[in-house]
Amino acid sequence: MTETTVAPPKPVVAEPDKPQKGWAGQNVPRKEDKRLLQGAGVFFDDVKRHGMGYVHFVRSPYAHARIRSVDVSKALELDGVYGTLTGDEVAILTDPFFELSVPPGADMKDYALAVGKARFVGEPVAAVVAATRDLARDAAELVEVDYDPLPPLVDARVAEDGGAPILHEEAGSNVVWEGTFDWGDFEGAVAEADHVVKIKELHFDRFSSTPLECSGCLVEYNRGTGQWTMYCNHQMPGVGAIWMAPAMRVGIDKLRFVTQDIGGGFGNKICLHPYFVACCLLARKLNRAVQWTEWRTDQHTANAHGNERWFQEIEVPVNADGTMLGFKVKAVDDCGAFPRYEPLGCIIWAQVTPGCYRWRNIRVDFTQVVTNKSPVSPNRGYSRMQHLWLTERIIDIVAAELGLDPVQVRKQNYVKHEEFPYETPNGCIYDSGDYARCLDIALDLIGYPSLEEKRVDAESRGKLLGVGIGSTLDSGTNNFGQSMILNPELQFSGNNEVATVKLDIFGEIVVTLGTVPQGQGHETTAAQVVADILGCSPDDVHVRAGHDTYWNSHAGFSGTYASQFAVTGLGAVKGATDMLAGEMKKLASVVLGCTPDDIELAGGMARMKANPEVALPFMALGAILNANNAGLPQDLDVTLNCRYVYRPPFEKPDLERKYGNLTLTYASQVHACVVEVDPDTGVYELVDYAAVDDCGNRIHPQIVEGQVHGATAQAIGAATHETFPYDEDGNLLTPNFYDYHVPHALDMPPLKTGFIESESPFTPLGAKGMGEGGGAGIHAVCAALQDALRTRGSPIVTDSCNPYHRVWSLLQDPAASRAGIEISSR
Amino acid sequence: MRVEGEREFAAPRQTVWEVLNDPSRLAKTMPGVQSFDVQDERHWRANLKIPLGPGGLKMSVDFEKGEERELEYAELHAKGNGVGAIMNMDTAFHLSDAGSGTRMKWEADVHILGPIASMGQRVIQPIVNQQVSSVLAALDAQVQEASAAEA
Numbered sequence: 001m002t003e004t005t006v007a008p009p010k011p012v013v014a015e016p017d018k019p020q021k022g023w024a025g026q027n028v029p030r031k032e033d034k035r036l037l038q039g040a041g042v043f044f045d046d047v048k049r050h051g052m053g054y055v056h057f058v059r060s061p062y063a064h065a066r067i068r069s070v071d072v073s074k075a076l077e078l079d080g081v082y083g084t085l086t087g088d089e090v091a092i093l094t095d096p097f098f099e100l101s102v103p104p105g106a107d108m109k110d111y112a113l114a115v116g117k118a119r120f121v122g123e124p125v126a127a128v129v130a131a132t133r134d135l136a137r138d139a140a141e142l143v144e145v146d147y148d149p150l151p152p153l154v155d156a157r158v159a160e161d162g163g164a165p166i167l168h169e170e171a172g173s174n175v176v177w178e179g180t181f182d183w184g185d186f187e188g189a190v191a192e193a194d195h196v197v198k199i200k201e202l203h204f205d206r207f208s209s210t211p212l213e214c215s216g217c218l219v220e221y222n223r224g225t226g227q228w229t230m231y232c233n234h235q236m237p238g239v240g241a242i243w244m245a246p247a248m249r250v251g252i253d254k255l256r257f258v259t260q261d262i263g264g265g266f267g268n269k270i271c272l273h274p275y276f277v278a279c280c281l282l283a284r285k286l287n288r289a290v291q292w293t294e295w296r297t298d299q300h301t302a303n304a305h306g307n308e309r310w311f312q313e314i315e316v317p318v319n320a321d322g323t324m325l326g327f328k329v330k331a332v333d334d335c336g337a338f339p340r341y342e343p344l345g346c347i348i349w350a351q352v353t354p355g356c357y358r359w360r361n362i363r364v365d366f367t368q369v370v371t372n373k374s375p376v377s378p379n380r381g382y383s384r385m386q387h388l389w390l391t392e393r394i395i396d397i398v399a400a401e402l403g404l405d406p407v408q409v410r411k412q413n414y415v416k417h418e419e420f421p422y423e424t425p426n427g428c429i430y431d432s433g434d435y436a437r438c439l440d441i442a443l444d445l446i447g448y449p450s451l452e453e454k455r456v457d458a459e460s461r462g463k464l465l466g467v468g469i470g471s472t473l474d475s476g477t478n479n480f481g482q483s484m485i486l487n488p489e490l491q492f493s494g495n496n497e498v499a500t501v502k503l504d505i506f507g508e509i510v511v512t513l514g515t516v517p518q519g520q521g522h523e524t525t526a527a528q529v530v531a532d533i534l535g536c537s538p539d540d541v542h543v544r545a546g547h548d549t550y551w552n553s554h555a556g557f558s559g560t561y562a563s564q565f566a567v568t569g570l571g572a573v574k575g576a577t578d579m580l581a582g583e584m585k586k587l588a589s590v591v592l593g594c595t596p597d598d599i600e601l602a603g604g605m606a607r608m609k610a611n612p613e614v615a616l617p618f619m620a621l622g623a624i625l626n627a628n629n630a631g632l633p634q635d636l637d638v639t640l641n642c643r644y645v646y647r648p649p650f651e652k653p654d655l656e657r658k659y660g661n662l663t664l665t666y667a668s669q670v671h672a673c674v675v676e677v678d679p680d681t682g683v684y685e686l687v688d689y690a691a692v693d694d695c696g697n698r699i700h701p702q703i704v705e706g707q708v709h710g711a712t713a714q715a716i717g718a719a720t721h722e723t724f725p726y727d728e729d730g731n732l733l734t735p736n737f738y739d740y741h742v743p744h745a746l747d748m749p750p751l752k753t754g755f756i757e758s759e760s761p762f763t764p765l766g767a768k769g770m771g772e773g774g775g776a777g778i779h780a781v782c783a784a785l786q787d788a789l790r791t792r793g794s795p796i797v798t799d800s801c802n803p804y805h806r807v808w809s810l811l812q813d814p815a816a817s818r819a820g821i822e823i824s825s826r
Numbered sequence: 827m828r829v830e831g832e833r834e835f836a837a838p839r840q841t842v843w844e845v846l847n848d849p850s851r852l853a854k855t856m857p858g859v860q861s862f863d864v865q866d867e868r869h870w871r872a873n874l875k876i877p878l879g880p881g882g883l884k885m886s887v888d889f890e891k892g893e894e895r896e897l898e899y900a901e902l903h904a905k906g907n908g909v910g911a912i913m914n915m916d917t918a919f920h921l922s923d924a925g926s927g928t929r930m931k932w933e934a935d936v937h938i939l940g941p942i943a944s945m946g947q948r949v950i951q952p953i954v955n956q957q958v959s960s961v962l963a964a965l966d967a968q969v970q971e972a973s974a975a976e977a
Contacts, residue, residue, distance in 0.1 A: 061912045061940035735944040
């Protein structure tokens, strides 16, 4: 059993003397925690309605099969069954969801239920609604589906082969999207280089971060207004509505999303629209509220996985002094049976094209294909995690093969602190950072200078000790214009988020957000920002929990995803609060007979700067405007109810060159990991671990720390045991927690954390998004394993996930993993 | 999954062939048979209880005879449905002389689908092996019984 320790009370701090300006930066008590700890949170499954029905989906047991017929008659005969829905009905009542890709991906038809064909094990084929959840499940067993099995496609690498089964005949190809990204002069770099290292193939495994709460919704249909209300845990309602409304042939105003508490998201809850559409159709058909609560096995089998990616024919030109000049790679991305959020993953990686490094000659041939597996959706670190794992693997493999020190190679090739803001080869602007400094802190935390002594000690106990580094970026606040690089016809660009802040009759300060928090503490951090501007305590600020379309605090990109709340969400809060503060001063100046500039907000009062005794409490301002306003000037333009839409400063990218700033902020992470491997069995243990983050100004350090702990645990899971392998028939072999091992507290190493704060020059609060930094940990474990095995034939770690059996295989046959490595030198 | 093997019977080919083509005898080779219906000479249906999980996995299996060359080769296709599992099995038998007895080479392509396939991977292979041994032992007994009856 390993010892689990929380981070030191005061993690390594780079700016210890930084002045404290206000509430932002302090660990105030989290507003959400009282209700959550007392069991008083409200999750979608807590919401019930009189006479409601429970939905159970009939799912395909075949990875690939034509559906000859669906017979629901026996299910309908059962007492307590309210009704059913089939793919044939869905095909009549709805249109396919719109696709983001150009053809062939654009021609793939995706409905709420399988229409004519099932394309992955677990795909919903029909739905049954009954008086109880168990009855619905039993009745679903009575639905008879006649399948004609077809050969499945489970390996993305052969998806383009002539004999490969075609999943979507209407598209005529398994390719969703393909394209070449070419920046700098790769051939020139090869000609200039002293060495060219070739790596035949690397593989980023399919897995998914696991929320405690599965997906679901309770849907009510209002026949009078034609409107659906979804009490749910969708984490990106803005985009969810854009998918759902056209398919359902209604306006977006007919879809109301309501959330309160959500038990984790990580991206899994972005692509819920097929399930939600099925539930909406059932609620209307049966004139009854219906609730779907996903079972855990269904969540694993058929919700949303992370993208699996193969990296092939990698070439890396390097100079003798260790300067990396660039790389070339062919990437094959497996998005499962339907594109859904894809092909955005074909461009999202480009936000971090060079990783943390200064190399400038990069060529990526990117192909994304469908396979008979569960569709993917953005998963914490979406698409960048795969690419950054590649860049880190390149660094360590090249360093090992050329006898270079992995620490020195990193420092030599990292973007330098003085080079920020740094423009990458594809036009992204890294805002701020100091990667070398973060690396030093991480190495210090794991006692790197005494590593050789630890190695000797481990050997005396029959263990192989290794150390590994992962240095990654968490690019936050998307410029959705990057989607136009994939499909110039798309009308998406920029980004936005909304907040409203008002002062109510009795002086209540009420904040509504457009975001959809899933545990990130939005209520707390929003209150800190408001309190700093209005001169009151966060306790005086009431932030409404969750999201409700009726609040009118949302925009097209509202949601919680892609590491952006600290920028877009709090940017909107700051904007709305600045507006309110201006109005409060204006109103106070009218009442007190002075100018707004004479007024300051402090201690819950609007008071005269020159004479603080002359003051109006916030309650008075709220009451005067809302309930006692006779005599106020007619031209007084004050509502005390301010709505602000924050828009990051983005331009549309240059589509021809695939060039432009794709995200606003770049938080950085450097993780360092020490492993001990049993050479006889391949069993290993993480014996030391450090995570150092730089996310600019931290609004609430404890919340940041929590995010780091969570991301690190998910990274360790992805690196050690969490994987979604399929057999040759397309069966998922890890469909629940029996086989899919998520790290629990006892699996966690002693976790040490550190940070620096490189203020972002581009954001309202100098903060950066930082929720998705776990990719560093995946690579740190891989690198540590490779380092540990170096005396056993120097096997190459080619997979992102390395369960014990895979390490044992590396120990047994190190030459097999080395077969793909070639070095040519001048 | 693909399983294959070879077995010798102390009986002439004609006897083995007849056993393989006699549904009533074949039914006795299958473990856990709860009922067996002959629909016509090429189609049979069996209700089986496979020892997987608590209470066993009940499965209704349709058998269809495929290509055959008398005394030499036969195919049998089976498609089973149960709660949480679908089984498709294509089996081929090759008969040849082995002295005064018969050598039977056989191969089966077994596909198990559904939640059982996902969750039971660790136990399915041993169960398939166990079932195959049991079928072959029972087949041997049926061949001997048929030989004794002919004598």
